[in-house]
Amino acid sequence: MWSVQDQRLSARSAFISDSMEKIGTTLTQHIWQEQKTHPQSRGSLSELLYEIALVCKIISREVNKAGIAEIYGLTGEVNVQGEEVQKLDEFTQNIFVNILGHCGHLCALASEEEEGIVNLSKEKELGDYVMLFDPLDGSSNIDANVSVGTIFSIYKRVTKKGPGTMEDLMQAGNKQVAAGYVIYGSSTMFVYSTGNGVYGFTLDPTIGEFLLTHENITMPDKVKNYSTNERDYHSWPEGIRKYIDEIKKEGKVSARYIGSLVADIHRTLLYGGVFLYPSTEKNPNGKLRLLYEANIMAFLIEQAGGRASNGQKNILEIEPSELHQRVPLYIGNKEEVKKIEDFLH
Numbered sequence: 001m002w003s004v005q006d007q008r009l010s011a012r013s014a015f016i017s018d019s020m021e022k023i024g025t026t027l028t029q030h031i032w033q034e035q036k037t038h039p040q041s042r043g044s045l046s047e048l049l050y051e052i053a054l055v056c057k058i059i060s061r062e063v064n065k066a067g068i069a070e071i072y073g074l075t076g077e078v079n080v081q082g083e084e085v086q087k088l089d090e091f092t093q094n095i096f097v098n099i100l101g102h103c104g105h106l107c108a109l110a111s112e113e114e115e116g117i118v119n120l121s122k123e124k125e126l127g128d129y130v131m132l133f134d135p136l137d138g139s140s141n142i143d144a145n146v147s148v149g150t151i152f153s154i155y156k157r158v159t160k161k162g163p164g165t166m167e168d169l170m171q172a173g174n175k176q177v178a179a180g181y182v183i184y185g186s187s188t189m190f191v192y193s194t195g196n197g198v199y200g201f202t203l204d205p206t207i208g209e210f211l212l213t214h215e216n217i218t219m220p221d222k223v224k225n226y227s228t229n230e231r232d233y234h235s236w237p238e239g240i241r242k243y244i245d246e247i248k249k250e251g252k253v254s255a256r257y258i259g260s261l262v263a264d265i266h267r268t269l270l271y272g273g274v275f276l277y278p279s280t281e282k283n284p285n286g287k288l289r290l291l292y293e294a295n296i297m298a299f300l301i302e303q304a305g306g307r308a309s310n311g312q313k314n315i316l317e318i319e320p321s322e323l324h325q326r327v328p329l330y331i332g333n334k335e336e337v338k339k340i341e342d343f344l345h
């Protein structure tokens with residue numbers, strides 16, 4: 001028996017293929033097709049993903065006018081219309097909370113930008129899922145026109161009812177039911193996985209749709225690049241220094257570091273290579289956050305045939321102990337990450 005949502009989407013797909021030029025698969029169609037492989041599904045996860053895509057289209061629009069906004073004074077406190085204007089960080093956080101927080105499919109929401117659980121409107125805290133997100137990672141790069149990104153992670157709740165708790169939010173990465181990122185670069189791309197491969201969609205601004213451009217992404221076997229901030233070389237663990245020294249001595253792998261996680265991981269996923277954010281003397285757990293950054297990238301890279309590690313164990317097996325826990329991250333081609341683990345031992 002088809003639900004109203006199924007019928008609506010089916011009619012929409014038929015309309016698109018009959019009456020328009022061939023545009024391929026839209027993100028909406030892809031999510032719906034994935035949902036059909038789970039006959040028990042009630043469509044909540046699909047709707048969550050649709051909402052995330054909508055929010056990211058709005059963020060993409062705002063990021064694209066970040067430079068021009070300055071001309072009109074929009075990065076100041078007050079704009080030309082006398083309205084208070086938010087910085088992009090705040091804007092992206094607020095739009096996520098306003099839209100996802102009211103969608104009815106979540107029982108808890110947590111953001112890299114907020115210390116505790118985000119307050120949801122009470123009557124809506126009844127969904128089966130929890131979501132953790134970083135609304136605009138790498139935002140310090142915006143003024144130099146460097147690509148930035150949104151990162152999201154979705155789990156099924158473990159508590160039975162009522163508002164979601166820390167227990168629902170602090171699950172190991174291998175329990176993620178969906179994860180992804182959106183990169184705002186030379187084009188805007190939505191890259192996601194529900195544990196059934198990694199798919200990439202590019203936003204066609206002329207029709208406002210994400211279209212499937214990267215089907216079932218698999219990491220190339222060759223290690224093309226290594227990516228790390230070598231500022232910290234002298235305070236890295238000895239094993240990492242030796243690993244990087246060896247790479248340089250061999251001279252076969254190029255150095256590439258953007259300093260914007262989504263962009264660095266996107267390149268690593270498509271071109272092959274390894275990304276490192278090690279522990280340092282000052283930051284023994286590195287810089288990146290387990291629940292908002294590392295787990296999502298680990299899930300995607302693993303789905304594409306790679307591996308992610310904290311140096312000792314698979315990132316996805318770590319049981320979180322804090323919402324904003326940091327973790328050293330070594331991620332990329334499987335064999336290369338294993339090599340790094342060997343160096344660290």
Ligand code: AHM
Nearest residue numbers: 136137138139140229259260261262
């Ligand atoms: P943010 O979450 O405060 O934006 O910081 C995370 C960013 C990542 O995008 C990037 O990988 C890392 O910080 C770069 O750090 P560094 O400047 O130390 O190389």
Ligand code: MG
Nearest residue numbers: 112134137138
């Ligand atoms: Mg971040």
